[in-house]
Amino acid sequence: MSDLSPLDTPLSDWMNQSDLPLASTESRPARGVSPRLRIDLPDPTVGPLLKAQAVYKSYRKSSLEIPVLKGIDLEVRLGEFMAIVGQSGCGKSTLLHLLGTLDAPDQGEIHFESNRIDNLPNAGRELLRNKYFGMIFQFYHLLPELTTLENVLVPMMIAEDGIGYWRRRSQHRRRAIELLDLVGLAHRQKHKPRELSGGEMQRTAIARALMAQPRVLLADEPTGNLDKATGEEIIAILRRLNKEQKLTIVMVTHDAQIAAQADRTVALVEGRVQDGAVR
Amino acid sequence: MYKYLLGWRYLRTRYIALASIISVMLGVATMIVVNAVMTGFTREMQDRIHGILSDIVFEARSLDGRPNAKARMAEINEIAGEYIVGMTPTVHLPAMLGFTVNGQYIPKQVNLIGIDEKTYASVSNFGKYLQHPENREKLNFKLKESGYDVIDSQASGSSQVKPRLQMKNAGWKWRRHNARNAWPKLVVPEDQLKANPFYNPETAEVGSDFDPATEQHPGCVAGIGLFDYLGEDGSKLFLTLPGDDVDLTYPSSGRPVRMLSAKFTVTDFYESKMREYDTGFVFVPLRTLQELRGMIDPTTGEAYFNTIRIRLKPEVDLEMVRDKLRAAFPPHLYVINTWRDKQGALLAAVQMETAVLNVLLFLIIAVAGFGILAIFFMIVVEKTRDIGVLKSLGASSRGVMAIFLGYGLSLGLMGAGVGVIIGLLFVRYIDQLADGLGRLTGQPVFDPSIYFFHSIPTVVEAVTVVSIVLGAILIAILASILPARRAARLHPVEALRYE
Numbered sequence: 001m002s003d004l005s006p007l008d009t010p011l012s013d014w015m016n017q018s019d020l021p022l023a024s025t026e027s028r029p030a031r032g033v034s035p036r037l038r039i040d041l042p043d044p045t046v047g048p049l050l051k052a053q054a055v056y057k058s059y060r061k062s063s064l065e066i067p068v069l070k071g072i073d074l075e076v077r078l079g080e081f082m083a084i085v086g087q088s089g090c091g092k093s094t095l096l097h098l099l100g101t102l103d104a105p106d107q108g109e110i111h112f113e114s115n116r117i118d119n120l121p122n123a124g125r126e127l128l129r130n131k132y133f134g135m136i137f138q139f140y141h142l143l144p145e146l147t148t149l150e151n152v153l154v155p156m157m158i159a160e161d162g163i164g165y166w167r168r169r170s171q172h173r174r175r176a177i178e179l180l181d182l183v184g185l186a187h188r189q190k191h192k193p194r195e196l197s198g199g200e201m202q203r204t205a206i207a208r209a210l211m212a213q214p215r216v217l218l219a220d221e222p223t224g225n226l227d228k229a230t231g232e233e234i235i236a237i238l239r240r241l242n243k244e245q246k247l248t249i250v251m252v253t254h255d256a257q258i259a260a261q262a263d264r265t266v267a268l269v270e271g272r273v274q275d276g277a278v279r
Numbered sequence: 280m281y282k283y284l285l286g287w288r289y290l291r292t293r294y295i296a297l298a299s300i301i302s303v304m305l306g307v308a309t310m311i312v313v314n315a316v317m318t319g320f321t322r323e324m325q326d327r328i329h330g331i332l333s334d335i336v337f338e339a340r341s342l343d344g345r346p347n348a349k350a351r352m353a354e355i356n357e358i359a360g361e362y363i364v365g366m367t368p369t370v371h372l373p374a375m376l377g378f379t380v381n382g383q384y385i386p387k388q389v390n391l392i393g394i395d396e397k398t399y400a401s402v403s404n405f406g407k408y409l410q411h412p413e414n415r416e417k418l419n420f421k422l423k424e425s426g427y428d429v430i431d432s433q434a435s436g437s438s439q440v441k442p443r444l445q446m447k448n449a450g451w452k453w454r455r456h457n458a459r460n461a462w463p464k465l466v467v468p469e470d471q472l473k474a475n476p477f478y479n480p481e482t483a484e485v486g487s488d489f490d491p492a493t494e495q496h497p498g499c500v501a502g503i504g505l506f507d508y509l510g511e512d513g514s515k516l517f518l519t520l521p522g523d524d525v526d527l528t529y530p531s532s533g534r535p536v537r538m539l540s541a542k543f544t545v546t547d548f549y550e551s552k553m554r555e556y557d558t559g560f561v562f563v564p565l566r567t568l569q570e571l572r573g574m575i576d577p578t579t580g581e582a583y584f585n586t587i588r589i590r591l592k593p594e595v596d597l598e599m600v601r602d603k604l605r606a607a608f609p610p611h612l613y614v615i616n617t618w619r620d621k622q623g624a625l626l627a628a629v630q631m632e633t634a635v636l637n638v639l640l641f642l643i644i645a646v647a648g649f650g651i652l653a654i655f656f657m658i659v660v661e662k663t664r665d666i667g668v669l670k671s672l673g674a675s676s677r678g679v680m681a682i683f684l685g686y687g688l689s690l691g692l693m694g695a696g697v698g699v700i701i702g703l704l705f706v707r708y709i710d711q712l713a714d715g716l717g718r719l720t721g722q723p724v725f726d727p728s729i730y731f732f733h734s735i736p737t738v739v740e741a742v743t744v745v746s747i748v749l750g751a752i753l754i755a756i757l758a759s760i761l762p763a764r765r766a767a768r769l770h771p772v773e774a775l776r777y778e
Contacts (some may be wrong), residue, residue, distance in 0.1 A: 097772050100671070102670075102671055102771045102772050102775075103770075103771075103772045122675070122676065123675065126670075126673045126674070126675050127673065128673075129670075129671060129672060129673040130672060130673020130674075131673070135671050135672070137671075137775065141664065141665075141667070141668040141671070141775065142668075143285070143665050143668060143669075144665070145285065145288035145289065145292055146284070146285075146288065150284065154281055154669075154672055155672050155673065156280075157280035157281035157284065158280075158281055158669070158672055158673050158674045158678070159673070160280065161280070162280050162283065165280040166280075208672075
C-alpha cells in the first residue's frame with residue numbers, strides 16, 4: 001500500500017472537518033497526534049482497523065421484529081485475513097454490511113481506525129465505501145451495461161467529477177488494466193459481464209473493489225455462487241492480495257473449508273459470536 | 280462521470296424508452312404544425328380585415344354625415360399627424376344591390392362605400408384584391424375592354440386552382456355582346472305619334488340616348504361573393520360579370536329619408552377571401568355617391584362625408600392614437616375605433632380557439648410524460664440491484680437521482696428535437712402533403728373553394744417553437760423526478776438483495 005493516488009485523503013483529515021456532524025469526537029486522539037491512515041505496517045498505537053462494539057441489529061417485517069445481531073463484539077486487525085462463518089440467517093452478511101456502512105446498527109458502535117463510523121452522515125459513509133472499503137458479493141453485482149474495464153473503473157468515476165475523471169482517465173485506465181491483469185482478465189477488458197463466466201465475473205468484482213486502493217476488502221460469500229475449483233481460485237487471489245499487498249480482508253462464508261484458509265475465523269451463531277470459536 | 284456513462288448506456292439499451300420519445304416527438308410536431316397553421320390563418324385573416332378596414336376608422340354617427348372632411352383631416356393631422364401615413368374620407372351606407380339574371384331580379388343586402396379612388400389606396404390594401412391588373416396597379420371605375428383574371432392572382436401555383444373561364448369575356452366585350460342581344464328599342468314612327476291627340480312635341484319626354492354598347496353607368500366594384508357560385512367541377516361561376524349593370528338602392532340624405540336608386544356598371548370584383556366582406560361590400564366613386572345622395576351643399580359646394588379612414592405608420596400603437604383622437608372629438612358626433620375594435624369578437628374567437636387547441640395538444644405531451652413516468656418506474660425496478668451496487672461503491676443518492684433525471688432530460692431533448700424537425704418539415708411541405716392526402720383519400724383535405732385560400736397559410740414563430748420545446752423538456756424532466764427519487768431513496772442493502 002505504498003502507491004497512493006492523489007485522491008487518497010487521509011480519512012482522519014476528512015473526518016476532522018468541522019462542518020461535518022460527527023457523533024463522537026471524544027474517543028479520537030487529538031489532531032497531530034492522530035495516527036494517520038497512510039501507514040503500511042501495523043502500529044501498536046492504532047489498535048484494530050475495524051471494530052464492532054456491542055452491535056445490535058434487527059429487521060422489521062410488518063409488525064414483527066426479528067433480531068439478527070444480538071451484541072456483537074469484533075475486531076479486525078490491520079493486514080489480517082479474517083473469515084466470519086455461520087449458518088444462513090445467523091447475521092454474518094448483516095454484520096458485514098454494518099462494517100461496510102451499507103447499513104447502520106440499532107445499537108452499538110462501529111469504529112474504523114479509531115473513528116466512529118456508524119453514525120456518520122451519508123456523505124461520510126459514501127466516501128468510506130468509495131475509497132476505504134472494497135466490497136465483493138456472492139452474485140458479483142457487476143453493472144451489465146458496462147464492459148469489464150468500465151466496471152473496474154466505476155469507483156473512480158464515482159470518486160471524481162466528470163472533468164477530473166476525464167483529465168486522469170489514462171492514469172485510471174492504466175491502473176484498471178493492471179488490476180485486471182492481476183486477476184488474470186487483461187484479455188477480457190472489452191467484454192460485457194454476460195459474456196464472462198462466474199469466476200471471471202468475481203475476479204472482475206475483485207479488481208473493481210481494489211480500484212480505489214481500499215484499506216479493507218469486505219467479501220460477502222465470494223465463492224458462494226461458484227464451483228469448488230473456481231471458488232478456490234478466488235480464495236487464492238484473496239490470499240495472495242493479503243500476503244503480497246498486506247490487504248486486510250474480512251470474508252463472510254458458510255463454507256468451513258474456505259474459511260479454513262483465512263488467518264482467523266469468527267463463528268456467528270444466532271446473532272452472537274460463538275465463544276471459543278475464534279481461531 | 281458514471282452518471283453520463285450509465286445514462287448513455289441505458290438510453291442505448293432500453294428501446295422501450297423510445298416509445299416515450301415518440302410520443303413526445305408527436306406531441307411537439309403536432310403543436311408546431313397546429314400553431315403554425317393557426318397563426319398563419321389568423322395573420323392572413325387579420326391582413327385581409329386590416330386591408331379593408333385601415334388602421335383607424337373615424338366615423339360620424341349621422342347618416343347624413345358631417346361637413347368638411349378636409350377640416351376634420353387637418354384637425355386629425357394636428358393631433359396625431361406624426362403617426363399618420365394616409366387619410367381618406369369615405370361615405371358608408373346600408374344599401375341594397377339588385378340585378379337581373381334570366382329575368383329574375385335578385386336583391387342583396389350590402390354595405391355601400393363611396394371611396395376616393397385617388398387616396399383610398401393610401402389607407403388600405405384594397406387594390407390588391409381586385410381582378411383586373413390595371414385596377415390593382417391603380418384603381419379607377421372605368422370598365423376595361425378585357426383582361427380580367429382568369430386564374431386567381433392570389434393563388435400561388437397550387438394545382439387546385441381552377442380557372443374562371445367566364446372572366447375571359449368580362450369587360451366591354453361582354454357589355455357589347457349583351458347590348459346586341461337585348462330586346463330592340465321600341466321606336467314609334469313619327470306619323471303614328473302625330474296621330475296621337477295628346478302628342479305635344481314641345482313637352483314630349485325625349486329619352487337620353489344611352490347606348491349600353493358604348494357607354495357605362497358610374498362604375499362600382501362589388502364583392503365577388505355577391506355573384507359567384509360553384510360549378511359542378513368546383514370552379515367558380517358568376518351570375519353577373521364586369522360589364523353588367525346593377526341597381527343600387529340606398530337612403531337619401533336629409534329629411535325625410537327616402538330610398539334612392541341608381542344604376543351602376545360593375546367594373547371589377549373585389550375578392551378578399553373573407554366571405555363576410557366579399558358578400559357585403561360594394562365600392563362606388565365617392566363623388567358620385569355624394570351627388571346622388573344630395574350630400575353636397577348647393578350653396579357652398581361642400582361635400583359631406585361620414586367616415587375618415589386613417590393609416591398609421593408601422594409599429595405605431597393603434598390604441599394610443601385612437602385614445603388621443605377620442606379625447607379630441609366629441610363622442611356624440613364621432614365614433615373612433617381601430618380595426619381590431621371593429622373585429623374584436625372574431626379575433627378574440629380565433630385567439631380563444633388557438634388557446635384551447637394548445638391546451639388540448641399540450642395534454643398529448645403530458646400523456647407522453649406519463650409514459651415516461653411508467654417506463655422509468657419500470658427501469659428503476661429493473662435496475663434496483665445496480666442502484667444498490669452503485670451505492671455500495673459510494674455513489675450518492677443525488678448521483679443516482681441524476682442518472683434518471685439526466686435520462687429523462689435526454690429523452691425530452693431527443694423527442695423535442697426530432698419533433699421540431701418533423702413539425703417544421705410538415706409545415707414546409709404542408710400543401711404538398713395536403714394534396715397527396717387528398718389524392719389518396721379522394722377527398723380534398725383543404726378545399727380552396729371552401730376556405731378561400733389556395734395554399735394553407737402558415738407562420739412559424741420562434742417564440743412558439745421554443746416554448747413548445749421547453750414545455751416538452753420540462754414535462755420529461757417532471758415525469759422522471761418521481762422514479763429518480765425512488766431510485767435515490769433505495770436502501771443499498773435492500774437494493775442489493777432485490778430479486
